[in-house]
Amino acid sequence: MNNKKIILLSLSLLILLAISANAEDRRVLQCRVLARDFMTELKGELKAALRGGRSVQAISVCRKVAPELAERYSLSPGVQVGRTSKHCRNPENRPDSWEKEGLAILEKRRQQGETLAGMEYWQEVEEEGKRSFRYLRAIPAGSLCLRCHGEKIGSKLKKTLQRIYPEDQAVGYRLGELRGAFTITLSP
Numbered sequence: 304m305n306n307k308k309i310i311l312l313s314l315s316l317l318i319l320l321a322i323s324a325n326a327e328d329r330r331v332l333q334c335r336v337l338a339r340d341f342m343t344e345l346k347g348e349l350k351a352a353l354r355g356g357r358s359v360q361a362i363s364v365c366r367k368v369a370p371e372l373a374e375r376y377s378l379s380p381g382v383q384v385g386r387t388s389k390h391c392r393n394p395e396n397r398p399d400s401w402e403k404e405g406l407a408i409l410e411k412r413r414q415q416g417e418t419l420a421g422m423e424y425w426q427e428v429e430e431e432g433k434r435s436f437r438y439l440r441a442i443p444a445g446s447l448c449l450r451c452h453g454e455k456i457g458s459k460l461k462k463t464l465q466r467i468y469p470e471d472q473a474v475g476y477r478l479g480e481l482r483g484a485f486t487i488t489l490s491p
C-alpha cells in the first residue's frame with residue numbers, strides 16, 4: 304500500500320468514526336430531552352395535586368398521568384419511554400434484564416459518591432437479533448416523593464396504596480436514594 308492509499312484509508316476511518324460518534328451523541332441528546340420533558344411534566348402535575356395536602360388524590364397522578372405521559376412520549380416511531388425501579392410499586396414497571404443491570408450500575412455509582420442528579424447510563428444493544436439504543440436516567444427520591452415512597456406514610460394513604468398495589472415494594476426510601484430511572488429505548 305502506498306502512502307496516498309494509507310492516508311485515504313485513515314481519513315475514511317476517521318470520517319466513519321466521526322459519523323458514528325455523532326449518531327450516538329444525537330441519540331443521547333434525544334433521550335436527555337425526552338427524560339427532561341417527561342420529568343418536568345410529571346413533577347408539575349404531582350406538585351399541583353399535592354398542593355393542599357391531598358396525597359390520596361395525588362395517587363391518581365402517578366397511577367394515571369405517568370402511564371399516559373409515557374404513552375404520549377412513545378408515540379414517535381421507534382421511541383419507547385417509561386419508568387422503572389429495582390423496587391416497583393406497579394409490577395408492570397419491573398425492569399427487564401438490561402434495565403436491572405443498568406439500575407445496579409447507577410446504584411453502584413451513587414454509593415461511590417457520584418451525585419444522582421443528571422446521572423445516566425446508555426448502551427447500544429442487540430436483543431433477539433434487533434439493535435437498539437437504550438438509556439436510563441436516574442430518578443432521585445426527593446422530599447416530595449417520600450410522602451408516598453418514604454419510611455413514614457400516612458395511614459389513609461398507606462391503606463389506599465396497599466389496596467391498589469398489593470405487591471408494592473416502593474416504600475421505605477430515604478431522601479436522596481435512587482428511586483428508579485426513566486427508561487428509553489430508541490429503535491432504528
Ligand code: HEC
Binds near residue numbers: 365390447473
Ligand atoms: C401521591 C403519591 C405519590 C407521590 C407523592 C409520588 N409517587 Fe411515585 N408512584 C406512586 C404510585 C401510585 C405509583 C405507581 C404508578 C403506576 O401504577 O404506574 C408510583 C410509581 C413511581 C415510579 C415507577 C416505578 C414503580 O415503583 O412502579 C417511580 C420511578 C416513582 N413513582 C418515582 C416517584 C418520584 C421520584 C416522586 C417524587 C418526585 C414520586 N414518585 C412521588 C405514588 C406517588
